[in-house]
Amino acid sequence: MLQLKNVCNGYKNEKVVKNINLTVKQGEAVCILGPNGVGKTTLFKTILGFIKPKSGEILLEGKNIFSMDRREIAKIIGYVPQGHIPPFPYRVKEVVIMGRCPYIGSFGSPSLEDENFVDNLLNKLKIYDLRDKYYTEISGGERQLVLIARALAQEPKLLIMDEPTSNLDFGNQIRVLEHIRNLVTYSNIGLVMTTHHPNHVFLCGTEVVLMKNGEVFKSGDPLKIMTKENLKEIYGVSTCFIDEENIKAFVPII
Numbered sequence: 001m002l003q004l005k006n007v008c009n010g011y012k013n014e015k016v017v018k019n020i021n022l023t024v025k026q027g028e029a030v031c032i033l034g035p036n037g038v039g040k041t042t043l044f045k046t047i048l049g050f051i052k053p054k055s056g057e058i059l060l061e062g063k064n065i066f067s068m069d070r071r072e073i074a075k076i077i078g079y080v081p082q083g084h085i086p087p088f089p090y091r092v093k094e095v096v097i098m099g100r101c102p103y104i105g106s107f108g109s110p111s112l113e114d115e116n117f118v119d120n121l122l123n124k125l126k127i128y129d130l131r132d133k134y135y136t137e138i139s140g141g142e143r144q145l146v147l148i149a150r151a152l153a154q155e156p157k158l159l160i161m162d163e164p165t166s167n168l169d170f171g172n173q174i175r176v177l178e179h180i181r182n183l184v185t186y187s188n189i190g191l192v193m194t195t196h197h198p199n200h201v202f203l204c205g206t207e208v209v210l211m212k213n214g215e216v217f218k219s220g221d222p223l224k225i226m227t228k229e230n231l232k233e234i235y236g237v238s239t240c241f242i243d244e245e246n247i248k249a250f251v252p253i254i
Contacts, residue, residue, distance in 0.1 A: 001060070002047070003058070004047070004059055005056055005058075006021060007055070008053075009054050010042065014112060024191075025190060028206050029193070030193070030208070031195055032193070033194075035194070035212075039214040049066060052066060056209075057204060060073065077154075077157075080159065080160070081145075089137075093115075093132065094117075094135075122149060125148065125149050125152075140169075141169070157190065158189065159189055163193075164176055164195075165200065173197075177204050184204065199250060207220065208222045217230070217233065229241070240252075
């Protein structure tokens with residue numbers, strides 16, 4: 001569904017990401033890990049078509065993404081940013097229905113079918129009770145679920161999520177990750193997400209990509225790639241790996 005072939009990109013004469021090769025299929029969840037400044041945000045901007053790669057190619061369902069119009073892309077890719085506070089106090093239902101824009105048209109308005117679609121979506125994500133609340137007045141974890149609902153309202157085949165649990169407390173992190181895992185498992189959506197938490201890979205990832213100095217350092221099955229040696233290489237910290245029945249986690253050694 002999504003394929004990156006030798007993608008290089010950056011700003012002016014500086015290459016930030018180099019020779020990135022990546023394939024994402026429906027039903028796969030790819031987690032990207034790497035230290036700050038490694039190029040994850042630049043890579044996402046490139047995948048979303050916001051900035052054109054200096055070299056290489058990005059294919060979406062076999063088509064070069066830069067030959068597609070924005071509405072066509074929006075029907076395939078849904079994007080969930082780290083966080084978002086709108087300039088006006090929209091209600092939750094209004095924020096989510098914005099995801100229907102690719103189907104409504106520039107001068108159209110949401111139909112009854114669009115509103116019913118959004119209501120069903122809020123029910124599935126178990127946030128229907130937030131429907132009439134102001135988006136700016138709900139918790140960070142609730143806002144993140146609303147952003148996921150808005151992206152899903154596009155009926156995408158692929159979700160791009162930039163640190164979806166950033167700034168959330170432990171409980172809300174787990175709730176958001178559970179929703180992400182269920183989306184991939186039961187909706188057959190492809191997923192690419194960044195995270196700074198290695199343990200999140202075990203909760204919702206089918207594949208992991210470790211980045212170092214703007215390049216892919218290692219990629220593949222999390223059970224093979226997620227080792228304390230590899231984490232030491234990219235983050236420069238020592239960890240202890242706990243591997244017991246139903247528990248896989250890294251703990252820093254201080």
